[in-house]
Amino acid sequence: MDFATLIGLILGSIVVAVAVMLGSGFAPFVNVPGFLIVIGGAFSATLIRFPLKACLRSFGTALKQAFKEEVDSPLELIELAQHLATVARKKGLIALEDEAVNNALFAKGVQLCVDGHEAELVRSILRNEIHTSIRRNEVGERVFRALGDAAPAFGMIGTLVGLVQMLITLSDPSSIGPAMAVALLTTLYGALLANLLFIPIADKLRTRAEQERANKTLIMDSVLGIQQGTNPRVLRELLETHLPLDQRDGADGADATGDAEAKAA
Structure with missing residues (x-):
């Protein structure tokens, strides 16, 4: 569970609610027609810009990526790659079939190696898998950013309708x-939804996409290194270049067991 997203939503809602309660209370801020204009208009405009399937999939992606912490640890992936490289050098690639690999992309890459496919084919398949996965997250980000753009605009439209009335x-x-006061409420609704919900979730999806791209690229390099028979210790050093500098110190402090495996290979 990604508590940052949940805490941010709750804290932001509490701040607004307290500010309202300290003033005139909630009653003057409730305007159902204005809220419907903002919500209905924002979703309608987004449906016009994107296919229905992409919109529906984006909400599932948002719930999964924004509220669940499912990104694999790069350090754990490096540890796994070093272990698999050691096994492959000692017993051959076929021995990797008995190794437990929980990451789906990593498992697919290892299986391709076990099946004896050429390195270029393995690289092509993994690269396509990465692009497909990243595209899915990018579409989700674009949908929520479109909602964030449309909500304030329809808030202004609702205000204009109220002014005419x-x-x-x-x-x-x-x-x-x-x-x-009623006319201005739709502008408030649009600004709140855009800046507290839609745009932050779009930014979170972009962050998740960047993390996923980095991890999947690390996995692809790991699989290719294992297939080529790279020394486990050398492979680890190569993979650590994917890490930020502040994380490499922890990675450099590999335990004696990992070093022993590399030397034994």
């Missing part, structure tokens, strides 16, 4: 104040 009853001065 207010001007119709301009002969009654006592109704101008309440009518103006």
Whole structure:
């Protein structure tokens, strides 16, 4: 579970709710027609911009990527790659078939090696898998960013509708104040939804896509290195170049067991 997303949504909602309660209370801020204009308009505009299947898939992707921490640890992937490289050098690639690999892409790459496919074919298959997966996340990001763009625009449209309705009853001065307040509520709804929900989730999906691309590229390099029979210790050093500098220190502190495996190979 990614608690950052959940905490951010809850904290942001609490801040707005407390500010409202300290003022006039919730009642003046409730306007169902205005809310429907913002929500309905934003979703309608997004459906026009993207295929229906892409929109529906994006919501599932958002729930999975924004609220669940499912990104594999690069250090654990490097440890696994070093272990598999050691096994392959000692017993041959066929021995990798008995090794447990939980990551789906890594397992697929290892199986391709076990099946004896050429390195170029393995690289091509893994690269296509990476591009397909990343594209799925990118579409989700674009859908939520489109919602974030449309919500404030339809908030303004709702405000204009409210102003027109207010001007119709301009002969009654006592109704101008309440009518103006109602007209401005749709702008508030659009700004809140865009800046507290849609755009942050779009940014989170982009971050997840970047993390996933980095991990999957590391996996592809691991599989190709294992297939080529690279020394496990050398392979580890090559893979650590994918890590930020602050994480390489922890990776450099490999345990004696890992070093022993590499030397034995």
